[in-house]
Amino acid sequence: MIRICGWVRLMEYVIGVDGGGSKTEAASTLINGKLMKRHISGSININAVGYEEAKRNLIEVLEIVKLEEKAKICVIGAAGLENEKNRKLIMELLNGKYAEKVILTSDAKIAYKTTQMGGGDKMILICGTGSIAYMEVNGKPLRAGGxxxxxxxxxxxxxxARKAINKILRGYDEGRQPTKLTLKIMEKLNVNKPQEIVEKVYSEMGIIDVARVAEDVAKAFEEGDEEAEEIMMEAAWELARLIKTLIKRSGIEKCEVYCSGGVFKTSNKLIEAIRRYVEAEYPNVKICRCSYRGVAGAILMAIEEAGFTVNEEVIRNLEGWANA
Amino acid sequence: MIRICGWVRLMEYVIGVDGGGSKTEAASTLINGKLMKRHISGSININAVGYEEAKRNLIEVLEIVKLEEKAKICVIGAAGLENEKNRKLIMELLNGKYAEKVILTSDAKIAYKTTQMGGGDKMILICGTGSIAYMEVNGKPLRAGGxxxxxxxxxxxxxxARKAINKILRGYDEGRQPTKLTLKIMEKLNVNKPQEIVEKVYSEMGIIDVARVAEDVAKAFEEGDEEAEEIMMEAAWELARLIKTLIKRSGIEKCEVYCSGGVFKTSNKLIEAIRRYVEAEYPNVKICRCSYRGVAGAILMAIEEAGFTVNEEVIRNLEGWANA
Incomplete structure (x- = not known):
């Protein structure tokens, strides 16, 4: 493409990929954030699903969201990309095929990017298949968990999910009657005996399948189940600990924490519980729901990397397709 | 072999295999327990190392311990064999090649078998790569954990090991100085930064390699390291819980609990701690070290299954080679 005038330049596009723990969302947009194509595939976390499956899923999304020519920039944010070996594998796989330049970063960093419109200090807390808290202080990354x-x-x-299944197995060991939550999970997993859960987990289910049990726990928590509440409140405590770790390390006691990821989608109460735990110690830290999906952060990074400014037009365009 | 007289019958032999979490020990003995051959290979736990590796390791031990003809009985005790699919895979693999009859059971059950010489109620507690408590009450199996x-x-x-590595990573998240235990583990894993442990665990190390970190924790505990003590005392509490679960379920408050498995080999203090936790509630439960290796239990089961009695001669022969 010859860049000689404005309208040709406008046709340049970028690709953003958000590789979460269980699924991958990709989009291609023009430089102004206007959506061209989007697609969701399975996980590209090599640590969780192995290289072959990650490769298949990444190629799938890229083949679908790419336009006729190479994108200007492709930003891929995914768990497991801190690993140098994994980064190399992905780079070799893309080999200049989809974009003039590829940027590999973490899913936490691209989710964080979505919080960077508007002033003030921000933090991102992700709770999907995995969990991590992330913020940047004077451009320096700070993380806890993950x-x-x-x-x-x-x-x-x-x-x-592990906590919930462990509770089922302990109850079975101790000869206790199955609880409401136990029956719900066993029904979902289509098993008749706790022992069958174990067989299923080790012989058929991947990490992502196991993590899906968390949906049932989160739903039961919303419905007032006490056993689910015990597990979810412990989760809230652990997630609040991640936030507090970053507050302590950064010294920033006034900031907004954006909650992102699948578990928050199922459970409002989880956000409320985290809020109580954090605000009790740090009243100036605000816990809120993240308004954009992670893929928007990848697109924002790509647009900036392409030398354009994220202006009101870009935000308006993103809001058209990338709201959480 | 034509069975026409006593001396020919004596040449009949059995095979016993103890498939623990991290290694497999096999032996072939005459019907009177006299050792013919023995060998140690890697894990045959399909859940932990996958079918291909388990298969390789099992064939390796069997090829080495077999004698010219088929054994009369082959007893294989291994974690993961409660899984019907795994049992079928192993049976198809052996396909009548090594013994007239193959018995598949759990590693807990064969370890338990070694405690059955002499009277009184007994329980086995295994703490190797995995953990389980097991006993039989009126022939009915009772288990906790595993x-x-x-x-x-x-x-x-x-x-x-996971607790210890998690502590290292939390310390790193929180910006704390590395502890003595952290430095010891990082040196063993040959890494310079905590992040490298994570990369190593997910890209290179199997479950068994990770579990080996427990040796360092157990050693540090013996040497009086306070951080190691915290982890190991929590382990002792969890292991004592397994024992107490079985005491409650069986109603047998007077019995001997035999501790077996790699972690107990490194740490006497762990047995002492479990003893304190259990004896505080159940003063008539005695915690002791298991005197035989699990493979002896497999041999005992095989000898009985072959229709012979475990007499003094058998015990004497086993003591010659199977002491823990």
Whole structure:
């Protein structure tokens, strides 16, 4: 494409990819944020689903959202991309095929980017399959959590699901009658005995499938189930701890924390509980729901990287398609 | 082999296999327990290492311990064999090749078998890569724990390792100086930054490799490290809970609990701590170290299944090679 006048330049486009724990959302937009194409595929977190599946899912979204020519910039934010080996694999895979320039970053960082319109200090708290808190202070990244399902991710969907299943198994060990929540989860997993959950988890279910059990726990919490409340309040405590860790480290005791991710979608009470835990110690920290999906952050980064300013027109265009 | 007289009958032999969380020990003995061959290979737990690796390791031990003809009985005790699909895979794999009859059971059950010489009620507590308590009451099996690294196994080697690594990562999140234990573990894993542990765990290390970190925690506990003590005392509490669950369910408040598995080998203090927690509530429950390795239990089961009695000669022969 020869860049000789304004209208040709307007046809330039960018690609944004948000690789969350369980699904990947991608979009292509013009430089002004106007949506061209979008698509959702499975996870591209190599640590969680392995390279082959991550590769398949990434190629799928890119093939669908790409336009005729290469994009100017492609920003991919995904968990697991802090790993140098994983970054290299993804870069080799793309190999200049979809964009003039590819930027790999974390899903936390692109979600954070969506909070950066308007003034004041901001933080992002993600609670999907995994969990992480992230903010930038004078351009320096600060994070708490996000260590993955085996080592951390306290309060996350996977963590909630594991707690709930562990409770079922302990109840079974102790010869207790199954609770309402136990029956609900066993029905969802289509099993008759707790032992079958174990067989299913190890032989058929991936981390993402297990994490989906968190939806039932979150729903039961909304409906007033006491057992679910116990688990979800512990999750709230852990998520509040992530926020407080960053407040302490940054010294910023007045800021807005944006809650993003699938678990928050199911549970308003979870946000309320986190609010109570955090505001009790830090009354000037406001906990709110994130208004944009992560993919919008990837697009914003791409637009800026392409040398354009995020102005009112861009925001208006994003609001047309990227609201959470 | 034509069975026409006593001396030919004596040449009949059995195979016992103990598939623990991290390694597999197999032995072939005559019907009187006299050792013929033995070998140790990697894990045969399909849930932990996958079918291909489990298959390779199982074939390896069997090829080495088999004698010229088929064994009369082969008893394989391994975690993951409660899963019907896994049992079928193993049975198809052996396909009558190594023994006239194959018995598949759990590693807990064969470890329990080693406690059954002499009178009184007994229980086995295993703490290796995973954890489980097991006993039989009037021939009926009772278990607590043993739900694998993703869903349970509280107090196990993997659980201890995860706790220790999680503490390192939390300390890093919170900007704290690395502790003595942190430095020891990072040195063992050959990493310079906590982030590198995460990369290593997800890209290179299996569950068994992660669980090995428990050795360092257990050693530090023996040497008086306070951070290690905190983790190990929590493990002791969880392991004591498994024992107490079975005492409550069985109603047997006077019994001997035999501690078996790799973590107990490294830490005497762990057994002492479990003893204090259990004896405080149940003074007639005695906590002791298991004197036989699990493979001896598999051999005992095989000898009985072959129609022979476990007499003094058998015990004497086992003591010659199967002491823990």
């Amino acid at each position: 260590w993955g399902y085996l080592l951390g991710d306290e309060g996350s969907g996977f963590w909630i | 739900w694998g690294y993703l869903l349970g196994d509280e107090g196990s080697g993997f659980w201890i």
